[in-house]
Amino acid sequence: MPETTPRADGAAAPLIELDHASQVFHVKGKDIPAVSDVSLSVDAGEVLCLVGESGSGKTTAARLAAGLASPTGGAVRYRGKDLSTMTRAERREYRRDVQYIHQDPYASLNPIRSIQSTLSIPLRRHGMAKGQTEVDATVDELLTRVDLTPPESYKAKFPHQLSGGQRQRVSVARGLTLSPKLLIADESTSMLDVSIRVGLLNMLTRLRREQNVGFIYITHDLALAKYFGWEGRTAVMYLGKIVEAGPTPQVINNPQHPYTKALLDAVPEPDPELTQQKKAGGGLRSAEVPDLSALPAGCAFEPRCPLAQDRCRTERPVLETSPGLAGHDVSCMVVTDPRTRAASTPQAGGPP
Incomplete structure (x- = not known):
């Protein structure tokens, strides 16, 4: 997928787009509309904050954008291409370009893989580093970027040997391994100390500005949305629907x-x-x-x-x-x- 598919009006398609997407779960004979008719988009280098209480549907909407679930209605497009019609090669590139940072590092990290293995496997599989020397250097760089220094102190460890905050930083480092075009961060700083949280958000901001990475940042905290997404947009979700959306300064300073x-x-x-x-x-x-x-x-x-x-x-x-x-x-x-x-x-x- 080397080029962005243009829209009908000639403008470039968004990096990721949910077009009237819905996700209904069938539980014990009942229909549970986790996401209902949600439309949103993110361009390269843009940050979109999804805000709401627990159960508002923000994580389900993010999972649809990440291709971790298929919508029961509407469509999800990456650079104008519907995920459901992608070829195998297009799907592989999409998987590399869109990375998901899970909220719970206890569940998202493989307990039988060392930190070195966790970060090096995607590098090898997608050809992002060649040879052991280059792989080791890239792993060291990733750990340094998320303040796990010196890297030698962490590479041989397993997830159970790290604190919750350290595990979360490993999850962020894993999300950065493939130089993604879009990062979906699901409460990715919730387990970090305030000073480390600010440092990590500043690092992600530099990544957005310098490498034009797009972000979907999920949080229940509007203070974090204000800090990280001030130059972007914020969408507020309630019971599966977007109830307010606009530039973050307007949503924060003049909520409707x-x-x-x-x-x-x-x-x-x-x-x-x-x-x-x-x-x-x-x-x-x-x-x-x-x-x-x-x-x-x-x-x-x-x-x-x-x-x-x-x-x-x-x-x-x-x-x-x-x-x-x-x-x-x-x-x-x-x-x-x-x-x-x-x-x-x-x-x-x-x-x-």
Whole structure:
């Protein structure tokens, strides 16, 4: 796949694209819509942060982008080519170009392989290094890049001989072995100390800027999305759908959806006065998340939304541009419809 397949309008296709992708799991006779009609894209050198609570569907969406699962609806394309129609050679190149950094290094690292073996096998298999000397030098460089120094102290060890943070750094190093075009990082810094976390994010930022690597960065922490994705875009997911998406500065500084505002309110503040202001501003009507197998008839966020109106119980919102904010999409009728926005008043406390 040496060239990017152009789109119908002549523009270059995104590096990765989910086009109305859905993923439904069938569990005990019930349909569980983990991802529903999600459309997103990432260009070379761009970072897209997927943000949401646990169970929001962000990891499932990332697995679709990584080809680890096939969508039950819609399509996933790499450089304009549908993954389901790729030839064997195209699939091999796609596998090399798109790398996934798993959240749990305890499960993602093979316990019977040394760190040297874990990092050298993909290098040999894809011809990224020739000869033992070059393989060893590349492994040393990878370990150094993720602050596992000196490399000689780690190469002969096995995963159980490392701390959780060290294992996570090995997972990141493995994701970098094949010089990927797209890195999908699933909470990849969650097990690291703050100082190491910042250093690793800075390293990934340099990789994006210097080598034009695209990123899908998954996190439940909007503070991390702000730090790593400030120059990119952020998409907020709730119960399998994108409820807000736009440039990260706009989403962070001018959130439109009440769910995004709730996530921002959950970010710890060092200033007690700011914490008190957040509490005074009101919160969600309920902490209980609806069951994916029995979603509300209207807006899925309605049972928890402080702005909910009668129509929200029966009508489903669509993702559309927020008034006056180009490139900033939101799925909320109260925000996008001037009639309901004018009539809206926040509801504190329990349901009406």
